[in-house]
Structures are given as structure tokens and as C-alpha cells.
Amino acid sequence: MAIVVEHDKRKHEILQKSLDVFIDEGYEDATFQKIADRCGITRTTLYIYFKNKHEIFLGSIKALLSDLEIKLKSIMKDETLSAEVLLRKVLRLLAASCEENKKLYNVLLNYLMQLKKSGIDTNERVRRRTIRLRHLMSTILIKGIQNKEFKDLNVKDLNEILYGLLEAGMFRIAVLNQNNISEIDNALNTVVDSIKM
Incomplete structure (x- = not known):
């Protein structure tokens, strides 16, 4: 059989x-x-x-990113959440993911360095993998501006600041061997505090 x-x-x-x-x-x-x-x-x-x-x-x-995306979509489905709470939850999930996947980020960093040495545009590769995440954050920021929860600031610039802080967290974990990114988490919350109406 x-x-x-x-x-x-x-x-x-x-x-x-x-x-x-x-x-x-x-x-x-x-x-x-x-x-x-x-x-x-x-x-x-x-x-x-x-x-x-x-x-x-x-x-x-x-597969790892797909699992993360499923969790993010689950947060986004909750229509009772304000844009502020939504943004904080998404940022917290992403920061926690950085902490949980510390060893993976070391491997990923080494992999990207190998690609760079071979002349491959690593920036483009990473950008393609994170475009949905950037779109998700933009969606939340736009919702917050439209609902008068957030100041009417440039969404692209805000997205860059938030994403840059997340990248800094990954760098600290992968390169500097920090065990947590509480400072980055605090910085993310400070940015959200500063854009509130």
C-alpha cells in the first residue's frame, strides 16, 4: 500500500x-x-x-514573513482600534519579532553581505520584501491623519522614521548582540506620541 x-x-x-x-x-x-x-x-x-x-x-x-503578515493582518482587522492603538500594536509586534528572531537576523545579515559582495543590489532585495509592511504603516498613518488622531504630516517621511527605527533595532540585535530593543521600542512610542493631535 x-x-x-x-x-x-x-x-x-x-x-x-x-x-x-x-x-x-x-x-x-x-x-x-x-x-x-x-x-x-x-x-x-x-x-x-x-x-x-x-x-x-x-x-x-x-514563510517567516508570511506568518508575521498573518499576525499583522489580524491586528488590522480589529476595526474598533484607533489608528494610534493600531500603530502601537503593529510596531510592538514588529519590535517583538526582532527580539524573537535574533539568530535569524545574524544569518540574514551575513547572507545580505554575501549578496552585496557579489554585486547584487541588497537595498532593492530588502525593499521588495518589506513593501507590504511599509504600505501597512502608511495605511495606518493615513487613517490616523484622516481621523484627526495624528498631525497632518508627510506620511512617507513618517514611514521612513518608523521603519528606520525598526531597522536600527534589527542592527542592534544582529550586529551589536543586544538582547532586547527596549530603547527602540521606547523611541517608536515617542514618535507616535509626537505625531498625536
Whole structure:
């Protein structure tokens, strides 16, 4: 009797477990064999789902971002929240995500540095991955301005300030090895306080 394999479920499990391999080993030292071993499958089976390590890594990052996006959308669905509370909740979730994924940001930073050395525009790569996040924050800011909760300031500039603070938090965690980003969290709240009407 043949064993029925749920391919989408298995692919998702591989992406989750491979993320641990990248975190534990680093991007350079993570191998197809190590990923297959962690997943309890053979390399041949792993090749059914992915062409190479790069594809697995990008899939793992995309899965992590998708999970974060689901949480963000859940917050956004609550129409009872004011724009201010909404913005604070979203920023807190993003800051907490930075803390929770400290090791991943180290791997991601090393990966981006490798791309940069090979002449790839890392800014464009990161921008493509974060465009939805930037749009989400702009949506909240616009809602707050329209509802007279926030001052009528340039949304693009505000978005850059908030996003820049989040990037600073990631830098502090990935490069400076800080264990938390409470200072960034405080700075984000100060910005929200300063734009309130």
C-alpha cells in the first residue's frame, strides 16, 4: 500500500526545520545534507521540493514573513482600534519579532553581505520584501491623519522614521548582540506620541 504524502504540508515542515539549520549553522555552513537530516528525509527527497539551498533559505524567510503578515493582518482587522492603538500594536509586534528572531537576523545579515559582495543590489532585495509592511504603516498613518488622531504630516517621511527605527533595532540585535530593543521600542512610542493631535 502506497503512503500518501501531503506535499504542501511537508514542504512547509521542511521550511520550518531548515530555518533552524540556517540559524544553528549559518547560511554558508548549512548544507542540503544537514537540512535533510534535520527534516528526517533523504537528500533525494529534499530535491523533490527544492532545487538548492538558496531556494530553501528564501522559502524559509518568506514563510517567516508570511506568518508575521498573518499576525499583522489580524491586528488590522480589529476595526474598533484607533489608528494610534493600531500603530502601537503593529510596531510592538514588529519590535517583538526582532527580539524573537535574533539568530535569524545574524544569518540574514551575513547572507545580505554575501549578496552585496557579489554585486547584487541588497537595498532593492530588502525593499521588495518589506513593501507590504511599509504600505501597512502608511495605511495606518493615513487613517490616523484622516481621523484627526495624528498631525497632518508627510506620511512617507513618517514611514521612513518608523521603519528606520525598526531597522536600527534589527542592527542592534544582529550586529551589536543586544538582547532586547527596549530603547527602540521606547523611541517608536515617542514618535507616535509626537505625531498625536
